[in-house]
Amino acid sequence: MPIEPLMGSGQIRVQGDRTEQLRSVSWNNSCLVFDHRHWVCADAELRWTAPHHLILLTERGRTSRTEVRCQGRTVFHGADRPGALTFVPASTERHGNYRDADLFYSALWIEPAFATRLSGCGQISALPTFVNAHDPVVGSLMAELSAQIAAGHMPAAVYMEHLVALALLRIADMGGAARRPARAAPLSRKTLARVQDYVEANIGSDMSLTDLAAVAGLPVDSFARRFKAATALAPYAYVVERRMQRAEALLGTTDTEIGAIALALGFSSQSHFTTTFRRLRGMTPRAFRANSFPDF
Numbered sequence: 001m002p003i004e005p006l007m008g009s010g011q012i013r014v015q016g017d018r019t020e021q022l023r024s025v026s027w028n029n030s031c032l033v034f035d036h037r038h039w040v041c042a043d044a045e046l047r048w049t050a051p052h053h054l055i056l057l058t059e060r061g062r063t064s065r066t067e068v069r070c071q072g073r074t075v076f077h078g079a080d081r082p083g084a085l086t087f088v089p090a091s092t093e094r095h096g097n098y099r100d101a102d103l104f105y106s107a108l109w110i111e112p113a114f115a116t117r118l119s120g121c122g123q124i125s126a127l128p129t130f131v132n133a134h135d136p137v138v139g140s141l142m143a144e145l146s147a148q149i150a151a152g153h154m155p156a157a158v159y160m161e162h163l164v165a166l167a168l169l170r171i172a173d174m175g176g177a178a179r180r181p182a183r184a185a186p187l188s189r190k191t192l193a194r195v196q197d198y199v200e201a202n203i204g205s206d207m208s209l210t211d212l213a214a215v216a217g218l219p220v221d222s223f224a225r226r227f228k229a230a231t232a233l234a235p236y237a238y239v240v241e242r243r244m245q246r247a248e249a250l251l252g253t254t255d256t257e258i259g260a261i262a263l264a265l266g267f268s269s270q271s272h273f274t275t276t277f278r279r280l281r282g283m284t285p286r287a288f289r290a291n292s293f294p295d296f
Contacts, residue, residue, distance in 0.1 A: 006035045007109045008050025010093075016042030022104075023149055027157050028208065031114035032164060035107045036146055042100065049093045052109040053124060055167060056086040057142035058132070061103025068131045069095045076131035084132035085139055087171050089125050106146040110164060118161055118209070119168040120221030127172065135174060138167045153272040157208035162236045165209075165221065184222065186230035191216050195227065199242055204266045209235055244280055247273070251289040258285050 003012060003019045018040040026033040033052075039061075063080040070092055080103055088094055090112045115124050141163050148155055155163075187195070198215045199207065212235050213223035227235050243265045250261050262273030277285045 003039065003041060003044060003046075005046075005048055005050065005054075006033060006107065007052045007054070008048055010046065010048035012044070012046050012048075014041050014044040016040075017044070025149060025154065027160050028114065028210070031111040032160055033109040034145065034149060035109065036105070036149070037107075038104050040102050041098070044096075044098045044101065046096045046098075047093065048096075049091060050088070050109070051090055052111055053090045053115055053168075054086070054088040055108040055110070055138065055142065055171070056088075057106050057139060057146070058082055058084040058086075059104045059106060059143065059146060061101075063098050063103065064100035065098070066132065067097045068129075070129045075129050078132065080132060083134060083139055085135055085142070086129075086131045086133070087127070087174075088129050089127050091125065092129055094129060106142055108142065108145075108164070108167075110168070115164065115168055117220045118165040119172065120219070124168060124172065130174070133174070135170055138170050141167055151271070152269060153275070154268040156206050156236075156239075156266065157210075158206075158212070158236045158239055161209035161220070162224070162234055165224065184225035184229050187216060187223075187226045192227075192230050199239055203239075203243060203246055204264050206266060207239060240276065240280070243267075244277065247277060247285065248281075248288065251285055252292055258289075261285070 003014050003017050006024065020038045021035065022038060023036040024034065058080050060082050061080075062082070066076060066078060066080050067074065068076045070088075080098075080101070112125055145155065145163060186192075195212055195215050198212065209220055209224060212227075213220045216223050216227075218226065224235055227233075227238070231238055233241065247261055247265055250256055250264075251258075256264075258273070259270040262270045265273065267273035267276065274284050277283075277288070281288060283291070
């Protein structure tokens, strides 16, 4: 039935269910899955356990009553509201009761080993469940992700890995988990050059943070910190900047159609490319070509 969560198993009792699954996309062989739904039901009771961590953002709508229990204790008793954030660690059984649900939510399911590799925090699974909490950073990340996917933009794997790593570290802070030191030694010149050559050779592909870390021969979390120490840019930001620089060259020296440039540089669509170019360069690709190189 539609109310059934995307991952896991358990028991569900529901009345008046008119839930719609609106969007679902995945990355890294389903180690990371995004699920967006419009949940409508009069009354529901759910007892559920999933093998993945769950981050859930209530975007719009509400319930008249929500009660969630985990490990024999009540973790929330109140009502869902827009902007509320929920985190359920993998393998945690949650028992929820919901009444008069009519809300839109986005859920991010994260495979535990994948989460540990990205965040460098091995205590994610030991964190407590929290329901309908608030964190401006994680909330903004989830809302922006949902908006991009709704607009038809498929975020690159390397972007998603950065998003998940940041979200999990924020959640680890909220749960009191220990973190690794923030300072890191920069990559060696030889290793940095190897990664940069890889980026140039694969500028049009969906490079992941895992791919880049493998080129450097480092764990993902260590690579990301050391790359930023060497370049002052996160790996994802570096890849996007190199795509922008390549785009400027193509716009100024060729008459290649903008849509073809977008696809050649790894963007999911011309509109995605235009949005990114305008955000980083202050004008659209067409305006850049017209202003800088009027012959084109």
